Every structure is written in structure tokens, then in C-alpha cells.
Amino acid sequence: xxxxxxxxxxxxxxxxxxxxxxxxxxxxxxxxxxxxxxxxxxxxxxxxxxxxxxxxxxxxxxxxxxxxxxxxxxxxxxxxxxxxxxxxxxxxxxxxxxxxxxxxxxxxxxxxxxxxxxxxxxxxxxxxxxxxxxxxxxxxxxxxxxxxxxxxxxxxxxxxxxxxxxxxxxxxxxxxxxxxxxxxxxxxxxxxxxxxxxxxxxxxxxxxxxxxxxxxxxxxxxxxxxxxxxxxxxxxxxxxxxxxxxxxxxxxxxxxxxxxxxxxxxxxxxxxxxxxxxxxxxxxxxxxxxxxxxxxxxxxxxxxxxxxxxxxxxxxxxxxxxxxxxxxxxxxxxxxxxxxxxxx
Amino acid sequence: xxxxxxxxxxxxxxxxxxxxxxxxxxxxxxxxxxxxxxxxxxxxxxxxxxxxxxxxxxxxxxxxxxxxxxxxxxxxxxxxxxxxxxxxxxxxxxxxxxxxxxxxxxxxxxxxxxxxxxxxxxxxxxxxxxxxxxxxxxxxxxxxxxxxxxxxxxxxxxxxxxxxxxxxxxxxxxxxxxxxxxxxxxxxxxxxxxxxxxxxxxxxxxxxxxxxx
Numbered sequence: 104x105x106x107x108x109x110x111x112x113x114x115x116x117x118x119x120x121x122x123x124x125x126x127x128x129x130x131x132x133x134x135x136x137x138x139x140x141x142x143x144x145x146x147x148x149x150x151x152x153x154x155x156x157x158x159x160x161x162x163x164x165x166x167x168x169x170x171x172x173x174x175x176x177x178x179x180x181x182x183x184x185x186x187x188x189x190x191x192x193x194x195x196x197x198x199x200x201x202x203x204x205x206x207x208x209x210x211x212x213x214x215x216x217x218x219x220x221x222x223x224x225x226x227x228x229x230x231x232x233x234x235x236x237x238x239x240x241x242x243x244x245x246x247x248x249x250x251x252x253x254x255x256x257x258x259x260x261x262x263x264x265x266x267x268x269x270x271x272x273x274x275x276x277x278x279x280x281x282x283x284x285x286x287x288x289x290x291x292x293x294x295x296x297x298x299x300x301x302x303x304x305x306x307x308x309x310x311x312x313x314x315x316x317x318x319x320x321x322x323x324x325x326x327x328x329x330x331x332x333x334x335x336x337x338x339x340x341x342x343x344x345x346x347x348x349x350x351x352x353x354x355x356x357x358x359x360x361x362x363x364x365x366x367x368x369x370x371x372x373x374x375x376x377x378x379x380x381x382x383x384x385x386x387x388x389x390x391x392x393x394x395x396x397x398x399x400x401x402x403x404x405x406x407x408x409x410x411x412x413x414x415x416x417x418x419x420x421x422x423x424x425x426x427x428x429x430x431x432x433x434x435x436x437x438x439x440x441x442x443x444x445x446x447x
Numbered sequence: 448x449x450x451x452x453x454x455x456x457x458x459x460x461x462x463x464x465x466x467x468x469x470x471x472x473x474x475x476x477x478x479x480x481x482x483x484x485x486x487x488x489x490x491x492x493x494x495x496x497x498x499x500x501x502x503x504x505x506x507x508x509x510x511x512x513x514x515x516x517x518x519x520x521x522x523x524x525x526x527x528x529x530x531x532x533x534x535x536x537x538x539x540x541x542x543x544x545x546x547x548x549x550x551x552x553x554x555x556x557x558x559x560x561x562x563x564x565x566x567x568x569x570x571x572x573x574x575x576x577x578x579x580x581x582x583x584x585x586x587x588x589x590x591x592x593x594x595x596x597x598x599x600x601x602x603x604x605x606x607x608x609x610x611x612x613x614x615x616x617x618x619x620x621x622x623x624x625x626x627x628x629x630x631x632x633x634x635x636x637x638x639x640x641x642x643x644x645x646x647x648x649x650x651x652x653x654x655x656x657x658x659x660x
Contacts, residue, residue, distance in 0.1 A: 179566030189561035193579045193655045202565050235655040
């Protein structure tokens with residue numbers, strides 16, 4: 104969908120921001136660009152909608168060379184979400200979202216109707232449409248930023264550290280929300296971040312950049328974590344690379360069985376069968392029941408925390424379905440690593 | 448110093464005419480001042496080297512004595528309202544140009560960047576993003592220019608205009624204080640009323656700056 108071919112960007116002050124970049128970003132996928140500051144990831148993103156012009160090389164979106172199109176028209180056809188939202192402070196939330204439809208000449212009424220629809224899509228109340236950006240929380244502003252980018256239903260979405268300025272809890276919510284939206288909308292998304300965890304969580308593919316604008320490796324997260332191309336990538340991914348890989352696997356494939364009878368610790372459930380806590384002779388320890396969709400990393404964590412060495416498994420209603428032992432989880436964790444290596 | 452109330456009640460028509468004429472001169476000056484300042488400010492804001500020159504020029508113009516300006520204009524526009532308005536307009540430039548440039552400077556880079564990235568062309572960005580966001584600072588300049596112009600109109604009495612200023616010459620020549628006091632009070636009321644109206648106008652024009660519960 105987006106193709107970089109031998110793209111160079113040198114700024115007038117002589118620094119090379121992007122060095123000989125050839126990269127394909129597939130349609131309907133999330134490509135995350137990561138790297139420390141000054142590695143050229145943001146410049147790469149901004150060249151796609153011509154906020155920055157390449158020094159040499161070609162960039163194509165949907166097969167068409169971007170430099171051969173009118174810059175303003177190109178930008179209207181590509182959604183853009185900026186750091187700290189970049190909303191227009193003098194326009195209501197609704198009018199902010201309606202920006203691109205209005206530029207496209209859709210008429211105020213139609214543009215506002217579309218904007219109202221999008222408020223709901225990004226999880227905001229209809230009432231918040233009448234507010235001004237400064238009356239919203241940081242997380243809400245970021246949602247408006249996403250809605251604004253989606254307003255003209257562009258096939259491509261560029262996101263430049265969109266969740267960088269919100270606290271970790273809201274950040275996780277916004278990431279969940281984006282994954283949910285992406286399942287529905289299936290856009291081609293280019294996402295810039297310096298947070299490896301965010302990259303692993305959101306990316307179908309992750310491109311790692313090194314200072315000087317060199318692309319070091321571009322691969323699906325599991326492959327990247329299992330087989331980093333060099334020490335730079337390994338260092339960048341961090342010491343807990345192995346654990347991060349487990350965050351990509353779910354508990355679903357790990358078998359479960361009935362809780363063993365007569366052990367020192369037993370699981371106490373309420374009348375409906377929902378786990379309450381682990382109990383021994385005169386002690387109680389809290390339990391964190393896990394669902395099939397939870398990650399292998401969460402399971403590993405719980406298996407270590409559980410006094411019985413068992414993870415309580417529940418269905419969507421929170422009713423106990425069985426338990427899984429520490430050993431089973433370890434075995435599957437190890438297998439996940441081997442598979443990722445072999446697949447790569 | 449006593450006020451002759453019968454003179455005032457006998458001259459309400461004259462006072463009304465002079466007040467309207469006074470206000471008209473002052474507002475025309477602010478209007479033309481804005482008309483000149485807006486494009487010049489955009490140029491000064493965009494082209495850095497011209498900025499110092501244009502702001503310096505408006506400062507220099509401000510230092511020319513009013514009588515000198517009128518004398519210079521006499522051969523061109525004579526003893527007319529035009530001369531008054533041109534003279535006053537020259538003085539408004541110093542505030543209006545400065546404030547408009549500062550207003551444009553105050554627009555956050557991130558907001559302009561967002562407008563560009565959404566596909567807004569430069570002229571539309573100027574009209575629908577930069578000027579509205581610069582409005583509070585521009586309006587501060589308009590308020591000063593308006594009050595200043597209202598107080599300055601009287602100077603044009605030299606060339607036979609001057610609105611309420613004519614009451615001053617009249618009073619001095621006849622050693623009769625009532626017209627002078629009436630002129631001062633009316634000028635003051637005009638200034639206060641115009642300023643209050645501008646504050647209200649700004650409130651209407653900038654709904655995003657209102658505090659809401």
C-alpha cells in the first residue's frame with residue numbers, strides 16, 4: 104500500500120534523517136516505526152503525506168507517486184493523528200472532526216452528521232461534540248484526534264506518537280480502542296512510537312530505526328523478539344525480550360484440568376462458581392482468574408504469584424472452567440519461543 | 448467654574464451632531480488602520496527581514512507631530528474630513544500593526560501544522576485558523592487604537608474639523624467653560640462606550656475562550 108524506494112532525506116543543515124530506505128507497508132496492516140529520538144522515524148512518517156519532501160527516491164501510496172500529486176489534496180486523502188492531538192482550540196469538537204470533510208466540500212450539514220457518527224465510534228458522548236478541546240481530558244482529546252483523522256474515511260492513517268502525552272492507564276485504553284477500531288475498519292496504519300511495548304502490542308510489523316536514519320530490521324513482532332537481527336535491535340527490545348514474546352501468545356492453547364483434591368491450598372468459589380481466593384488452613388491469598396484471551400505473560404505472572412502454583416481459568420462470565428499448572432505454562436512458553444525462532 | 452445647564456439644553460442638536468461626527472472620524476481611522484495593518488502584519492509575520500522595517504516605520508510615523516501631518520496633507524486633501532481620517536489612521540498603525548503581528552506569532556505552531564497536515568491551503572489556514580486564534584491580541588490593539596483615536600480627533604480642530612474638539616475652541620475663545628466641560632465629558636463617555644462595545648464584540652467572536660461550568 105505504501106512503498107518507499109531508496110528514499111533519502113538530508114536536511115539543509117547537513118544531517119541525514121533517513122538513509123536509503125526501502126520499505127513496503129502492506130495494506131490493512133499496522134506498521135510501527137520505532138527507534139530512539141533522531142532516528143528518522145517521524146521524518147519517514149511525514150514524508151508519506153509530504154509534510155517533509157524526500158531528497159531522493161520515490162514514495163508511493165496506493166501505487167501513485169506522492170510527489171506527483173497536489174500536496175493539499177494528498178493530505179486530505181490520508182488520515183493524520185499528531186502528538187498531543189493538535190486540535191483546533193477555537194473549534195468545537197464536532198467541527199474539529201468535520202475538518203477534512205469540509206475541506207473536501209461536503210457541506211456543513213453532511214460533515215457534522217459524519218462527525219457526530221464518529222464521536223460514537225471513538226467512544227465519546229454526543230454531548231462532548233459541543234465542547235471545545237480544552238474542556239476535555241488528554242485522553243478524550245486524543246480520541247477526537249483519531250476521529251478527525253477518520254472523518255473522510257481515508258484508506259491510510261498516519262499516527263505520530265499519538266498516545267505519548269497521556270498517562271499509562273489511559274494509554275492502554277486508547278491502545279485497546281485502536282485495536283478494536285482496526286479490526287472493524289482495516290486501515291493501513293503507520294504508527295510512530297519510541298515505546299517498545301506499544302510497538303509489540305499494536306504492530307503487525309515493526310520497523311526498527313537506528314540513529315542516522317538507517318532501517319535495521321522490519322519484521323512481525325514475534326519474529327523480531329525471537330530473532331533480533333543484531334545487538335542494536337536486541338538492546339533496543341530490552342532484557343525482557345523473552346517475556347515480551349509471551350505477551351503476544353494467548354492462554355487459549357494451554358490445556359486445563361480440574362483443580363486437584365486434597366492439596367494444601369484449595370480454590371474457594373462463590374455459589375455461581377466464580378473464584379474468590381486461595382485458602383489453606385488459616386490463610387487466604389487473592390486469586391486473579393484468567394480468561395482464554397489473556398496473554399501467556401499474564402499466566403506466567405499469575406502462576407508465580409499463586410501459592411498453589413496453579414492458574415484459575417474462567418469463562419467470559421467469570422465462572423471457573425479449570426486450572427493450569429505452572430509447569431504447563433512454562434512448557435508452552437518455551438514452545439512459543441522455539442516456534443517463533445523456527446518460523447523466522 | 449459653573450456649568451450653564453441652559454446652554455446645554457439649548458444645544459442638544461449641536462452636541463449630538465458633533466458627537467456623531469467625532470465618533471465617525473475615530474472609527475473610520477481604526478477601520479482604515481485595520482485595512483492597512485492586516486496585510487502588512489501578514490507580510491511582517493511571514494517575511495522576517497521585513498518585520499523590523501515595517502514595525503520601525505509604524506513607530507517613526509507615530510512620532511510625527513499631528514500638526515505636521517495635517518500641514519503635509521493640506522496640499523493633497525485640503526481642509527476636509529479625509530485629512531483628519533488619514534492623520535488619525537497613521538497613528539493607529541503603531542498599535543494595530545504591532546498587535547496583529549504579535550497575535551499571529553501567538554498561534555501555536557502545532558495548530559498550524561495540524562491545519563497543513565489536514566490538507567488546508569495557506570490562505571484558508573490564515574483566514575480560518577491563524578486570524579481567529581490571533582483575534583484576542585488583535586482586539587486588544589483595536590481597543591487601544593479606538594480609545595486613542597477618540598481622544599485624538601479633537602486635534603483636527605486646527606483644520607476646522609475635530610468633532611467635539613470644536614467645543615474646546617469655542618469655550619476658550621469666549622472664556623465660557625460649559626462647552627469645554629461638555630466636550631470632555633462626551634469624549635470620555637464615547638471612549639468608555641466604544642471600549643465596552645469592543646469587549647462585548649470580542650466575547651461574541653471568541654466563544655472558545657468563555658469559561659463554562
